[in-house]
Amino acid sequence: MHLTPLHLRGGRTLSGDVAIQPSKNAALPIIVASLLSSEPVTLHGVARLSDVYTILDLAHHVGARHAWVGPHSLTLHTPEIVSTVAPYSLVSKMRASFIILGAILARAGEATVSMPGGCAWGPRPVDQHVKALRALGAEISEDGGNFSAARRGSLGGTFLFELLTVGGTHNAILASVLGDGVVTLENASIDTDVVDLINFLNSLGAQIEGAGTNTLTIRGVPALRGGEYKIIPDRIEAGTFMIAAAATRSRLTLTNVRPDHLRAVSAKLGEMGVDILESQDRLIVDARDRELRPVNITTQSFPGFPTDVQPQMSALLATVPGTSVVQDPVYPDRLTHVAELQRMGANITVSGYTQVIQGGELHAAPVKAADLRAGAALFIAALTTEGETVIDGVQYLNRGYERLAERLRSIGANAWQPQPVLANAMD
Known part of the structure; x- marks a missing residue:
């Protein structure tokens, strides 16, 4: 229309x-993070915006079911990942969607995601995302604008971001939450949206220390439970x-x-x-x-x-x-x-x-x-x-x-x- x-x-x-x-920029990564749990998650404080509907379409494509249970309350449930491929037709609508790479990689062990799209005012490279995941043990290749990632076991190790990146920090956190490895991220973003993502994941049983500081320590856990959370x-x-x-x-x-x-x-x-x-x-x-x-x-x-x-x-x-x-x-x-x-x-x-x-x-x-x-x-x-x-x-x-x-x-x-x-x- x-x-x-x-x-x-x-x-x-x-x-x-x-x-x-409620914060759009906090809601988007938290919706993606809900893919890490096989149990239902209810989010309070989700604005009804086109970007939110875009990320819900992407989450649905990979296996999430969702229902609005209030004006700004949303229940998500991802019993299993049904597709490890996030196609260009969905990812191209919004830059923030590239962080689904880390979530699918953590939950399913492999992921293929196209280069992101979004606003009209110039490129925003994803090199820090890719460097972080590689340094932590993921194998990543690129072909025709599609990034394919795989992990043979739990991610682990230390990565120092070359510059402050909110999306890169999101992606590395999401990729590292599940498993039995220990990940340290240095020069990580202290953005409010990163802190909210960490607080959400910890509420489901993740073990992430250092929220609001430039050094994050993520100790992998076998699984995340469901729960409820209110977005900033x-x-x-x-x-x-x-x-x-x-x-x-x-x-x-x-x-x-x-x-x-x-x-x-x-x-x-x-x-x-x-x-x-x-x-x-x-x-x-x-x-x-x-x-x-x-x-x-x-x-x-x-x-x-x-x-x-x-x-x-x-x-x-x-x-x-x-x-x-x-x-x-x-x-x-x-x-x-x-x-x-x-x-x-x-x-x-x-x-x-x-x-x-x-x-x-x-x-x-x-x-x-x-x-x-x-x-x-x-x-x-x-x-x-x-x-x-x-x-x-x-x-x-x-x-x-x-x-x-x-x-x-x-x-x-x-x-x-x-x-x-x-x-x-x-x-």
């Missing part, structure tokens, strides 16, 4: 409470709504958040002049009547400023008088938002992975999202303009933001998505 564009008429302040959805809130969505509040010079309360996961975003907004009030599971963002200041930002791995919030921050800074500099060495090609923001009047010049932003006033224009976070940048920009902005490429927004127009309306935005017109069956 053709998705109709998102319409936004800006110029309004936002107010009220917005409940942050989505820090990227929370960051997006925090920035939307700042861009519209509003006061907004975010519920279902982990403030400790948002310190880098809170610090930058605070440096700009926004008030951030934290409590246990909520944040109040207050930018009313503020003369916001320009800032410089360089993205880093967690706990640094997240690359997944860089386009949204660029949209905000395009409305702040003065000169801001935004650098994204984490994903240097994440720049598809720039040309579309320029259509809305943004003064942004690009050199390599650096944006120099001269803030000013934006205006409404027809724009198109080329990836998920670029779409978020565009709806933030649209909220600041007086006219009507039409955002195409809604399929990308649906990958990361659940019921976006409805939830924007609930906090005072004038946002809508027309229903598609169905042809008359008699025509």
Whole structure:
């Protein structure tokens, strides 16, 4: 079905409470990790997003059955692996799907997975995934973009990641959980999604030490049991709504958040002049009547400023008088938002992975999202303009933001998505 564009008429302040959805980026590897158990697993806090449906299709292909047992609760059961091959038609839809290699390898002893696909802003190599699994004892070959892995026994040994990689850390963990070997991962990611994966696996009986540090020790176990687990809130969505509040010079309360996961975003907004009030599971963002200041930002791995919030921050800074500099060495090609923001009047010049932003006033224009976070940048920009902005490429927004127009309306935005017109069956 053709998705109709998102319409936004800006110029309004936002107010009220917005409940942050469960973390998409934590849910995806946890759904994959459920393949490691032959018993049922129930996950609470699974956002109903297109990326989640994509990973469920992939899990179903290899043997998982699933059922929604609540609005955001999902039961998965994989009695056996029925296919060790993850085909390109499924893996090509999303980069995160490559981590199914480690899970199938652990459960079935062999796996074949195609090179991943996903966002449009450049390659993201999987060399660290492959090097880690080889160093731990897996045999891996590549043929025509398909990676085939096999293990003769339990994985074991030590691997030092050459760079911080969330997906590579996920894959190595998943491959190492079952068996009787001991694996040590050094320079492992400390990202919130990695910590949540480890906590989930340990709740099923895995023995993984070092969550939240750069050194992980995984002692293999014969099998994992079933169980229930609640997934963390989505820090990227929370960051997006925090920035939307700042861009519209509003006061907004975010519920279902982990403030400790948002310190880098809170610090930058605070440096700009926004008030951030934290409590246990909520944040109040207050930018009313503020003369916001320009800032410089360089993205880093967690706990640094997240690359997944860089386009949204660029949209905000395009409305702040003065000169801001935004650098994204984490994903240097994440720049598809720039040309579309320029259509809305943004003064942004690009050199390599650096944006120099001269803030000013934006205006409404027809724009198109080329990836998920670029779409978020565009709806933030649209909220600041007086006219009507039409955002195409809604399929990308649906990958990361659940019921976006409805939830924007609930906090005072004038946002809508027309229903598609169905042809008359008699025509």
